[in-house]
């Protein structure tokens with residue numbers, strides 16, 4: 001089903017993101033342990049990331065196909081422009097369509113390792129906007145795009161970045177999923193800007209990461225330029241074990257999501273990191289099952 005239809009409900013819903021495991025054993029655990037447990041929480045949809053440099057094209061589509069067929073849960077592949085010509089992207093889309101995929105998260109992708117600037121592949125796309133326009137021409141998929149409540153890290157002017165986000169919606173994106181953030185006001189300001197300045201009406205789904213370790217959350221936020229508010233940082237730094245950090249991660253995300261829901265958020269996207277306990281606890285804390 002199209003995510004745009006799935007989100008058309010009065011209930012608060014949540015979705016789960018997975019990444020393609022690197023090994024056969026990892027995929028076995030994902031399908032025999034992780035997804036069966038998380039399925040019982042009744043996620044509205046799932047999404048599967050596309051590896052850096054387009055490196056997981058086959059795995060991403062295979063995992064999406066398996067989630068749809070074996071669990072009957074809607075699954076959306078992420079798709080990036082990295083290392084791909086227009087024709088190559090066209091082939092991925094054809095393959096996805098053949099598998100019954102109806103939704104695509106359309107992204108530009110990061111520059112390859114060791115490079116600081118994104119360079120379009122010859123015959124490929126420079127921005128996610130171009131990919132969105134291309135997918136729209138296919139007239140088959142519901143298209144999602146990224147949003148950055150604190151601005152994209154390569155763009156020194158966050159308002160300009162938000163204007164570009166609005167352009168993606170104008171070009172055909174039908175919902176946004178945001179980068180992770182821990183500053184609720186940043187999300188609300190971003191959302192308010194899009195709603196008032198650009199009259200954006202599509203769902204803006206906050207991306208929520210219940211972090212699993214102190215180094216991990218510091219690394220992830222540094223990579224994407226998200227702030228960790230000092231009150232949260234103090235809680236993390238006061239932890240003595242990973243277990244304590246994990247619990248802080250769930251508490252912090254419960255607090256963020258509760259505030260967002262009070263402000264009208266209807267859908268939450270959880271970066272599950274292919275793990276059960278934190279996502280499960282977060283969903284239970286929010287009373288979403």
Ligand SMILES: Cc1cc2nc3c(=O)[nH]c(=O)nc-3n(C[C@H](O)[C@H](O)[C@H](O)COP(=O)(O)OP(=O)(O)OC[C@H]3O[C@@H](n4cnc5c(N)ncnc54)[C@H](O)[C@@H]3O)c2cc1C
Nearest residue numbers: 049050078107108109110127128146152154155177178179
């Ligand atoms: C929800 C979510 C899921 C993600 N999943 C993946 C994944 O599966 N695999 C992966 O590799 N990466 C993933 N990423 C990371 C993403 O690929 C990077 O953040 C990447 O650097 C930007 O991709 P984008 O689609 O947001 O880029 P764009 O929307 O193209 O923006 C990138 C930069 O270009 C600028 N820009 C945009 N449009 C224009 C324009 N028309 N003219 C000039 N400048 C412009 C923007 O301001 C921004 O600075 C994800 C990010 C999010 C938020």
